Amino acid sequence: MASRRQFLGGLAIATGALAACRETAPGEGGGVPRAVRDDAAPLDAEALEDALVGSSYLGTGGGGSLAEARALIAGDLAAGLSFSALPVTALSDSDRVACPYGLASLAPASDAMQARLDGIEGRIDSPVQAAFETLEKHIGQKFSAVILGEIGPLSLAEGLSIAARLGVPALDADTVGRAVPEINQHSVKVAGIPLTPIGAATPFGDEMVVGQLGDPTRAEDILRAVAVVSRECGVTDSPITGRQAKRAGTLVQGSLTLARSIGAAVREAKAVNSDPIEAARKAGDGYLLFTGTVSDFDWRDEDGFLMGEVTIVGTGAFAGQTFLSDYKNEHLVARRDSAVVATCPDLISVIDLVTYDGVNNPDFTKGQEVAVLGFRCDPLWRSKAGLAVFSPRYFGYDLDYVPIETILK
Template sequence: MTSRRQFMGGLVVAAGALAACREIAPGEVGGERAANPDATVLDAEALEDALVGSSYLGTGGGGSLEAARELVAKDLAAGLIVTALPVSALADTDRVACPYGLASLAETSAEMQARLDAIANKVEEPVQAAFEALERHLDQKFAGVILGEIGPLSLAEGLSIAARLGVPALDADTVGRAVPEINQHSVKVAGLPLTPIGAATPFGDEMIIETLGDPTRAEDILRSVAVVSRACGVADSPITGAQAKQDGTLVTGSLTLARNIGAAVREAKAAGGDPIEAARAVGDGYLLFTGTVASTEWRDEDGFLQGTVRLKGTGDFAGQSFATDVKNEHLVARRDGALVATCPDLISIIDLESADGIVNPGYENGQAVAVLGFRSDPLWRTDAGLAVFSPRYFGYDLDYVPIEELVG
């Protein structure tokens, strides 16, 4: 299973680690899903635009664009209908949740692999199973899917699970970009609980995490389940429509923004224009650099892709250098050693030939690229947002400075 966020580590489920989880049995769920007249169908062109736009907003993360295209093509060929719904169209009493997958990259012992292989009760779609388990627990059909983050495969997976469940995807997500950790989650930052959380494994296990002693325990517990199961489907943040519509709970309009950026790229390419500039203009962003890839360095630390991308300037940036630090996504960017952008603002490296955003670590030395920067959603610039999504959170001795001030 490809996941929204991948984790690795020599973790095992310690005694009591799943004390907050209980097994649940299949059963009927109260209520019915009614078609929402405000939902709009996304056709093949709209979906391709959204994926391309998400490669810009994904800041180097969010999964493979190629794999995302393959998933969308498969779903459309299967006759699935993808729909999107504005958050404002939710009724106050509706409920929505955020489904996603976690995968472990930890090596599985031969003994454990043999035990897993012997289990007959395999589940093809653990994310869907987790979503439906949470519905049964709350005895309410959900009115839509909250997209976890905006990145190519993350977006495609969110749209796919919504289509398979027969519900719309909200025109909103929990970040407005792709991020390394569950802690960068708008619902959590808004002070709302992520619980109850539904979880399911590919081996027929279904669990509900009813409460957490501390919100940070969600990642620890779910990662542990993923490690002993190779993968774990999750559905968290079962918020009401009233909560979803409150300012600061979700990053609204993010799916539309991705579509608009992708459409601008497509139209500029068709007209022989500059697709990078078209994307920058639609996203009201900044051209931070143009150049070629000089070198990259990568390492795996606790399941996170960490490293540095270094560029050599061309055009207006000839003679200059550029570097970004990566933890799955681009976090800190410097031009000639001076800061030009940091998280939570968006730093995206774009391939000049295809005009697609490059997903880390997919670079080749000498590759011609441009770097764009975009402002983060305002919720990440609050004290609560910066507490979990700032350079200092990731260990840098740097205060966050808005990108418009750094490049202004």
């Protein structure tokens, strides 16, 4: 199976004006005390569930398991953790925020490597938290909030969980606006801001800082290599200032409010026996691309990525038609009767018509009834710099990117 980029996420709701902050005592990371925002909005169980469901629509088949995400949040709530969120506009110019996430290698390890890893003592429970605190120690400043890496179920849940454990809010912003295969699809990088310094940690107590990259694309290679030899790797990158975070194009702002809105629309439609797919489409201002049953699917591991395709036979208004979507962790190119109907960086999401949850790649079953929705990507990905790392041609397709609304006009 593939190595899945499990970015962290969270949900934020902007309410009220910026209030005064109070200082907490230094944590295990030491250094300057971390500021706790008094204006961060609390998130209850319903808000969290809505955000997770919505993220399964925006995750485009990636971002981790929704079942695992629900279990993680349920466990945190049972343990008494409190969740909160902060709008980007509430940051002061001198605040620092950073983006924590996990990289996991799901390809089988050799027997010799597994034996070596099994013999290591003194493991740590949360390499992502360790990476976050390692980077704080390196720069000598506590982070005021967590930047969400991408929008996907487990990514979202992990981000919320880490923020709650650290006692900081999650920002109502992420670096993509959806889930993506590679670190290269990163808004801070596209904005021309270095991802470095980058903190990293493994489950075996290894801590490291990547101070500088000779080529920005090397982040993907270096951190995935650490994940492969350690099975997983906690990472924290983009230690940007509040001033940089507020600059247009640095982050995808409001992305988690969007996830929550989609999830709430699905929940409310189910409660009154209305159409959850149409409700989600309207909430995300998207497009119905197809409805049908899964007739075939496959997947393979290529260089640590989950590669595959799913074929759907049409029903209802799409009877007699066939839908095919290719994915590299996430859906990239979709065709209806061989005609392209959507490509990355726009969003392509397969939704189960029994649960109305997004289907995680490659967790399909033959005969499964599904709908396919498409959504517009954030405008930053349609820029020259954005398309350089997130167009169909970047992933090897002989296709130019055409906006989904133009294709479907």
